Amino acid sequence: MSDKKTSNQMWGGRFASGPAAIMEAINASISFDRKLYAQDIKGSIAHSEMLAQTGIISAADQEKIAHGLNTILKEIEAGSFEFSTRLEDIHMNIEARLADLIGPAAGRLHTARSRNDQVAVDLRLWVKDECFRVAEALKGLIKALLERAEEHAATVMPGFTHMQAAQPVTFGHHCMAYVEMFSRDLSRVRDAIERMDESPLGAAALAGTSFPIDRHQTAKALGFREPMRNSLDSVSDRDFALEFLALAAICATHLSRLAEEIIIWSTPQFGFVRLSDSFSTGSSIMPQKKNPDAAELVRGKTGRVTGHLVGLLTVMKGMPLTYGKDMQEDKESVFDAAETLDLMLAAMTGMVSDMTVNAAAMKKAAGSGHATATDLADWLVRTLGLPFREAHHVTGRAVALAEDRKVGLEKLSLEDLQSINPGITADIFSVLAVQNSVKSRTSFGGTAPSEVRKQIRAWKKRLGKA
Numbered sequence: 001m002s003d004k005k006t007s008n009q010m011w012g013g014r015f016a017s018g019p020a021a022i023m024e025a026i027n028a029s030i031s032f033d034r035k036l037y038a039q040d041i042k043g044s045i046a047h048s049e050m051l052a053q054t055g056i057i058s059a060a061d062q063e064k065i066a067h068g069l070n071t072i073l074k075e076i077e078a079g080s081f082e083f084s085t086r087l088e089d090i091h092m093n094i095e096a097r098l099a100d101l102i103g104p105a106a107g108r109l110h111t112a113r114s115r116n117d118q119v120a121v122d123l124r125l126w127v128k129d130e131c132f133r134v135a136e137a138l139k140g141l142i143k144a145l146l147e148r149a150e151e152h153a154a155t156v157m158p159g160f161t162h163m164q165a166a167q168p169v170t171f172g173h174h175c176m177a178y179v180e181m182f183s184r185d186l187s188r189v190r191d192a193i194e195r196m197d198e199s200p201l202g203a204a205a206l207a208g209t210s211f212p213i214d215r216h217q218t219a220k221a222l223g224f225r226e227p228m229r230n231s232l233d234s235v236s237d238r239d240f241a242l243e244f245l246a247l248a249a250i251c252a253t254h255l256s257r258l259a260e261e262i263i264i265w266s267t268p269q270f271g272f273v274r275l276s277d278s279f280s281t282g283s284s285i286m287p288q289k290k291n292p293d294a295a296e297l298v299r300g301k302t303g304r305v306t307g308h309l310v311g312l313l314t315v316m317k318g319m320p321l322t323y324g325k326d327m328q329e330d331k332e333s334v335f336d337a338a339e340t341l342d343l344m345l346a347a348m349t350g351m352v353s354d355m356t357v358n359a360a361a362m363k364k365a366a367g368s369g370h371a372t373a374t375d376l377a378d379w380l381v382r383t384l385g386l387p388f389r390e391a392h393h394v395t396g397r398a399v400a401l402a403e404d405r406k407v408g409l410e411k412l413s414l415e416d417l418q419s420i421n422p423g424i425t426a427d428i429f430s431v432l433a434v435q436n437s438v439k440s441r442t443s444f445g446g447t448a449p450s451e452v453r454k455q456i457r458a459w460k461k462r463l464g465k466a
């Protein structure tokens with residue numbers, strides 16, 4: 001007896017009433033699953049209508065149930081609903097209040113249903129809605145990028161590999177690379193919606209029910225394409241949440257890469273872009289500084305979103321069929337990832353639209369580092385018929401000579417170039433200018449402004465249809 005008391009004092013410290021309080025604290029999900037109130041009520045109304053239509057409950061009871069649920073919806077939205085941890089989760093909080101409001105008829109709502117299919121349908125509805133929100137936000141970001149791309153289809157900047165200036169490209173082309181990436185994210189959202197568009201409601205606890213329910217009716221009423229085909233799968237599946245987190249993590253990764261580039265571009269050393277005051281802050285001690293905080297936070301928050309994906313994958317990997325309380329851990333990951341991604345998309349769209357592009361700084365950087373060396377080699381192949389390997393070698397010697405003379409490749413004299421290969425003519429200077437280098441890359445998907453504009457037109461058309 002006294003032993004028990006001591007051990008309880010050791011592990012029950014902050015839980016005044018011992019094991020019962022600890023159980024309540026670990027078991028309750030109302031602090032976060034209250035977010036599902038609208039979906040829960042919508043699901044319950046659809047379920048009650050089906051129960052009445054199949055004759056499982058009376059029309060009079062159904063009316064009372066629907067009326068009570070609508071009252072609860074108003075109470076929650078007005079902030080007057082009292083959530084109770086003792087009632088564990090959103091489902092029981094609503095059902096208990098329904099009993100207060102309409103009496104015994106409330107007890108009929110849970111016929112042919114379990115919290116297992118109830119929570120599965122609630123969360124699916126929520127994630128599906130969120131997917132539509134993400135799709136809209138992605139379209140906004142893509143549009144912002146398309147506008148910048150159009151404006152800068154011919155603005156030359158250095159293209160990098162290994163973070164070393166490699167060949168000149170255009171800023172418009174660079175923006176369009178992100179249009180491709182975010183469009184893939186958009187198509188992933190649409191694929192995910194397509195797969196999650198099935199209703200688990202009516203699977204009951206796990207095995208289906210002996211009541212003559214109509215799962216097609218509830219599926220349709222809730223906006224799902226069809227009911228899920230296997231009751232065990234219906235209550236144990238969280239793929240829709242995992243897919244959402246996966247697409248969110250990939251999208252966040254894209255956002256983070258762009259954020260990283262914006263951070264680099266906005267350093268005084270690069271000076272390619274200047275962020276608007278709304279998306280940067282000053283330093284409290286160093287007056288000259290303008291910090292790209294929003295971009296840094298987009299980059300930083302990516303860790304959180306990816307963490308949520310790994311978290312839920314880890315929860316699910318050990319789950320035998322069907323439902324286990326572990327799965328209650330799905331919600332906080334999904335909610336936080338959603339909120340974070342929405343914010344990241346909004347911040348990035350704002351930054352892309354508002355930033356000032358310094359075309360002169362980009363052009364200057366594009367011309368440094370002998371960026372048109374490949375153009376020189378290509379000219380030797382095209383005009384003198386040299387094998388590319390030999391042209392590469394000749395170009396290497398020209399670069400070495402330019403380094404020697406401390407000038408850019410395009411500043412070498414014709415005599416200098418002819419000392420390396422006597423076949424070289426003045427025509428070579430036409431390809432050594434960055435603008436011409438860029439203009440010449442007309443291969444499909446290349447950086448020539450004409451090609452970039454083609455892609456912009458195509459994406460605008462596709463987006464218009466979406």
Ligand code: ARG
Pocket residue numbers: 029033089115116119323325327328
């Ligand atoms: N709060 C629970 C969850 O989020 C609802 C389902 C509870 N089901 C059960 N059989 N205990 O997963």
